[in-house]
Amino acid sequence: MPEDSTHLSGGGIHGEAFSTRLPGRGGLSPLEFYMPIAEYLTESPINFGQTSLRSAPTNLLNIDHLHPSLPSISLPPPTPFPISPSVPLPFTLSHGTTTLGFAFQGGVIAAADTRSSCSGLVACPASPKVLPIHSHLVGTTSGTSADCALWKRILARELRLYQLRHRRRLSTGGAAKLLSHMLHPFKGTELCVAATLCGWDGDDEKDEEPITDKYGNISTNQVTSSGSNNQSTSTAAAASQPLISFTTQQVVESRSRICGPRVIYVCSDGLRLKGELFSVGSGSPYAYSILDSSVYWGMSVQEATAVAREAVFRATYRDAYSGNNVDLYHVTAKGWRRRERENLKEEYYREKERERKRVAERKAEKNKEKFNV
Amino acid sequence: MISAQAYGENGKMKEYHYTGPVEHKFSPYAFNGGTVLAVAGEDFAIVASDTRLSEGYSIHSRDSPKCYKLTDTTVLGCSGFHGDCLTLTKIIDARLKMYKHSNNKTMTSGAIAAMLSTILYGRRFFPYYVYNIIGGLDEEGRGAVYSFDPVGSYQRDTYKAGGSASAMLQPLLDNQIGFKNMENVEEVPLTLEKAVQLVKDVFISAAERDVYTGDALKICIITKEGIREEIVPLRKD
Numbered sequence: 001m002p003e004d005s006t007h008l009s010g011g012g013i014h015g016e017a018f019s020t021r022l023p024g025r026g027g028l029s030p031l032e033f034y035m036p037i038a039e040y041l042t043e044s045p046i047n048f049g050q051t052s053l054r055s056a057p058t059n060l061l062n063i064d065h066l067h068p069s070l071p072s073i074s075l076p077p078p079t080p081f082p083i084s085p086s087v088p089l090p091f092t093l094s095h096g097t098t099t100l101g102f103a104f105q106g107g108v109i110a111a112a113d114t115r116s117s118c119s120g121l122v123a124c125p126a127s128p129k130v131l132p133i134h135s136h137l138v139g140t141t142s143g144t145s146a147d148c149a150l151w152k153r154i155l156a157r158e159l160r161l162y163q164l165r166h167r168r169r170l171s172t173g174g175a176a177k178l179l180s181h182m183l184h185p186f187k188g189t190e191l192c193v194a195a196t197l198c199g200w201d202g203d204d205e206k207d208e209e210p211i212t213d214k215y216g217n218i219s220t221n222q223v224t225s226s227g228s229n230n231q232s233t234s235t236a237a238a239a240s241q242p243l244i245s246f247t248t249q250q251v252v253e254s255r256s257r258i259c260g261p262r263v264i265y266v267c268s269d270g271l272r273l274k275g276e277l278f279s280v281g282s283g284s285p286y287a288y289s290i291l292d293s294s295v296y297w298g299m300s301v302q303e304a305t306a307v308a309r310e311a312v313f314r315a316t317y318r319d320a321y322s323g324n325n326v327d328l329y330h331v332t333a334k335g336w337r338r339r340e341r342e343n344l345k346e347e348y349y350r351e352k353e354r355e356r357k358r359v360a361e362r363k364a365e366k367n368k369e370k371f372n373v
Numbered sequence: 374m375i376s377a378q379a380y381g382e383n384g385k386m387k388e389y390h391y392t393g394p395v396e397h398k399f400s401p402y403a404f405n406g407g408t409v410l411a412v413a414g415e416d417f418a419i420v421a422s423d424t425r426l427s428e429g430y431s432i433h434s435r436d437s438p439k440c441y442k443l444t445d446t447t448v449l450g451c452s453g454f455h456g457d458c459l460t461l462t463k464i465i466d467a468r469l470k471m472y473k474h475s476n477n478k479t480m481t482s483g484a485i486a487a488m489l490s491t492i493l494y495g496r497r498f499f500p501y502y503v504y505n506i507i508g509g510l511d512e513e514g515r516g517a518v519y520s521f522d523p524v525g526s527y528q529r530d531t532y533k534a535g536g537s538a539s540a541m542l543q544p545l546l547d548n549q550i551g552f553k554n555m556e557n558v559e560e561v562p563l564t565l566e567k568a569v570q571l572v573k574d575v576f577i578s579a580a581e582r583d584v585y586t587g588d589a590l591k592i593c594i595i596t597k598e599g600i601r602e603e604i605v606p607l608r609k610d
Contacts, residue, residue, distance in 0.1 A: 146525045
C-alpha cells in the first residue's frame with residue numbers, strides 16, 4: 001500500500017501520524033512505539049480465538065473498540081487481552097527437542113534433532129526444526145511446533161516486506177527485535193516459541209575472507225577504522241596490494257561491528273539475548289556440555305560441524321524427547337547451506353562397536369599384564 | 374496391570390469410587406473416536422477411515438465416515454470431535470469456493486494444506502479438536518499426504534495414521550511402507566493393489582484392539598481418473 005511505504009520511509013519511531021492512524025487511542029505514551037504490524041493486522045486480522053474479551057476488566061486495558069479481537073501490538077503491559085480462562089485442552093501439543101546455534105570464524109552453525117513428541121508419543125520422527133527464513137538467516141525452533149512454524153512464516157513475510165521497501169535485508173538483530181515485539185502481546189498465554197536466529201549480516205558478499213582474528217589489533221586500528229565505513233575500507237583493500245594485511249585487519253575490525261555471524265535467542269516470554277552460543281530445549285543441558293568444552297572462535301568448518309553433530313547426538317542419547325535425525329545448517333556470507341540429514345541410528349551402532357572394541361582391548365591388556373607379572 | 378496407585382487410602386479403586394470433593398466444569402470438547410489413514414504412492418493417494426461415531430461408552434452411529442471430498446484430487450480425513458470436524462469442513466468448502474471464484478481455478482493439494490494450517494492456527498487459543506490428514510495428488514500428479522496437529526503444524530509425508538488407533542497403526546505403517554527398523558530389506562515401490570490390501574489389513578487389526586474403531590471402513594482412492602470409493606465391513610462389536 002503506497003501510504004504505508006511513505007510512512008516508513010519518513011522514518012522516526014514516534015512519527016506524528018501514528019496517533020492519527022489508529023483511532024480510539026489517546027496521546028502517545030512513552031511505551032508506545034510505531035509498529036507497521038498493526039496496519040497489516042488491521043487489514044488481515046488474525047483472530048486467535050481469544051474468548052470473553054468483552055468481559056475483561058476494562059479498567060486495566062485500553063481496548064481498541066473498533067478491533068476488539070486483534071492482538072494490539074502497541075499497548076503497554078499488562079496483557080492486552082485477558083489470558084483465556086484456559087479451555088482445558090483434551091490433547092497436548094508437540095514439545096521436547098534439542099536445538100543449538102553458535103557462531104565462529106567461518107559463519108554460523110545451526111543444528112537440531114528431528115523428533116516431535118506429544119506427551120509420550122512421537123508424533124513425527126522427521127520434523128524439520130531448523131527453518132530457513134531468508135537467504136542469510138535460519139531459525140531453530142523449540143516449543144510448540146505449530147507456534148514456531150507459524151511465527152517463522154510471519155517473520156519471513158515481514159522481513160521480505162522490509163527488504164522490498166528499504167532495499168536492504170534486515171539484520172539478524174533487527175529480525176530478532178521484530179519477532180520479540182510480535183510475540184509480546186501473547187505473553188502470559190500458552191504460546192510457546194523459543195527460537196535461535198542464526199544469520200549473517202552484511203551487504204557485501206564480495207569480501208569473502210573469513211574473519212580470522214576478531215579481536216586482533218584493536219589499538220593500532222582504532223583511529224582509522226572507527227571513522228571509516230564499509231565502502232572506503234573495501235576500496236582501500238582493493239587498491240593497496242602490499243598493505244593488504246594491514247587493511248584486511250581494518251576491514252575485519254569495522255566489519256565485525258556491522259556485519260558477520262550473529263546468533264540471537266528469542267523466546268515468547270519476551271527474552272531476547274545476543275550471544276555466540278545457544279542451545280535450547282529439553283536436551284540442551286547435554287548439548288551445552290559438549291559445546292562449552294569444544295567451541296572456540298577459530299575453529300574450522302569441519303570441526304564446527306563435527307562438534308554440532310556430536311552435541312546433538314549426545315543430547316538425543318540422554319534425553320527421551322530428542323532423537324531420530326540431525327539437521328545441520330551452515331550460514332556464511334554467501335547464504336545458508338544445508339547438510340544432509342543424518343540418521344543417528346547408524347551412529348549408535350558405530351558407538352556400540354567402538355565400545356566393544358575398547359572393552360576387548362582392555363581385556364587383552366589386562367591378560368598381557370597378568371602373564372608378564 | 375492393577376497397581377497400588379489405582380487404589381485410594383480406603384482400599385477402593387479411585388476411578389470408580391468417590392475419593393473426595395470433585396469440581397466439574399463444562400468442557401466444550403468431546404471425543405468422538407475414529408481413525409483416519411492416508412498413503413501416498415507414485416501416482417495415487419489413498420485416504421481411508423472407519424465409520425463409527427462414538428462417545429464414551431455409546432455408539433452414536435455406525436455410518437459416519439470421516440473422509441470428506443474437497444476437490445477432484447483431494448480428500449480430507451478428520452477425526453476427533455465431530456462438531457469441530459463438521460464446522461471445519463464447512464469452512465474449508467466455503468474457502469475453496471471463494472478461491473475458485475476469485476482465481477478461476479481449483480486449489481491444489483499443497484495450497485489446501487497451507488490454507489488449513491492457517492485456519493487451524495486462527496483458533497490457537499480455542500483450537501479445533503480435530504486431527505486432520507489430507508490426501509491427494511500434487512501438481513505433478515504424484516501422491517501427496519499432509520498431516521496436521523490440532524493447531525495447524527503440518528508437513529508432507531508418505532503415509533500417516535491419525536485418530537484413536539493412530540499409535541497402533543503408525544508403527545505398522547513405518548515398517549510396511551517405510552521399510553523402517555528392518556535389516557537387509559529390498560525397497561520395492563508401493564503398488565495401488567498392495568496399498569489397498571495393506572490398508573484393509575491394517576484397519577481390521579485396529580478394529581480388533583481399539584474400541585473406538587470398527588463397523589465399516591471407507592476407502593477413497595485418488596488417481597488421475599478421479600476418486601473411487603470402496604466400503605469394507607469391519608467388526609461391529
